[in-house]
Amino acid sequence: MKLKIILVEDDPDLGMVLKQYLEFSDFEVVWITHPEEILKNKKMIDGYQLAILDVMLPGIDGFELSKEIRKTSDIPFLFLTAKSQSIDRILGLKLGADDYITKPCEPEELILRIKNILRRQNHIKEDIIKIGYYSFVPEQFRLIYQDHAIQLTEKESELLLLLSKNNRRIINRKEILETLWGENDYFLGRSLDVFMTRLRKYFQHDERITLDSVRGVGFKVEFPDNRS
Known part of the structure; x- marks a missing residue:
């Protein structure tokens, strides 16, 4: 059974690339461009093993979205953003993010970080x-x-x-x-x-x-x- 990831990214080009690469890496992916879809129906993330949240989103940023998600779910999440200032990284981790990666990022690095998170959550076993x-x-x-x-x-x-x-x-x-x-x-x-x-x-x-x-x-x- 494929592990399920919810991707919240408003950039159409980056979102499509990430979705295709994640699916190529054998994940099942739902890509959302507007965070309001989750705010209106927080149960939609039930059954997913990981959420990837872009920080610079329209209407509500990824930090605020993560706070709303945490009210009803303990799903692990990873912040994806163009910001590289340490204060943003610290804020993201304080909000409970399992990891934080800046754009542009290498897809291979993103996959490794995702697998590390899922491994810590016991969703995947390390292959030896x-x-x-x-x-x-x-x-x-x-x-x-x-x-x-x-x-x-x-x-x-x-x-x-x-x-x-x-x-x-x-x-x-x-x-x-x-x-x-x-x-x-x-x-x-x-x-x-x-x-x-x-x-x-x-x-x-x-x-x-x-x-x-x-x-x-x-x-x-x-x-x-x-x-x-």
Whole structure:
């Protein structure tokens, strides 16, 4: 079952982009452009797991809207605003916001913040992938060996997640490039080789893990795994 988010954003372009990106990230989203819709029917947020509130809204700002929501609901909410002054951030947190992000924001960052909130609310469980003696936490871009944590880059994490889904098979280089970068390009291919070299180094403590190049095709991935 998809987790449900209510988005209150009056900017039509930003609202559409956020709605599409959230839905692409497997959330169910209701997008509202006028806060009066919630004020007239506060029960409409029942059943939702999170509210994203733009601060600069017509008629009533996001801060005041959050106060009204809190009278009847304990739904977690995140403020989305162009304001960056610390006083606004402090005010938002004092009003009970679970997080606060300024515009323009990277959609990936917004998704991570949302998932962190929902994880704290026990709506989602952190996904941990066992790769041999290692534990891979995709949401945190972390690879853990014993008591040592390796902080991966976003692309390293995306690549490792793709490889973990293709264990014990040959995965085509073109497929990797188009999945991670959206195109099959020579220079991106060189970057892919660099990332694969890094991953091999990260996994040096478990000789059962192999990331072998298959000339003219791609890579053969093999490791003992156990998703938990």
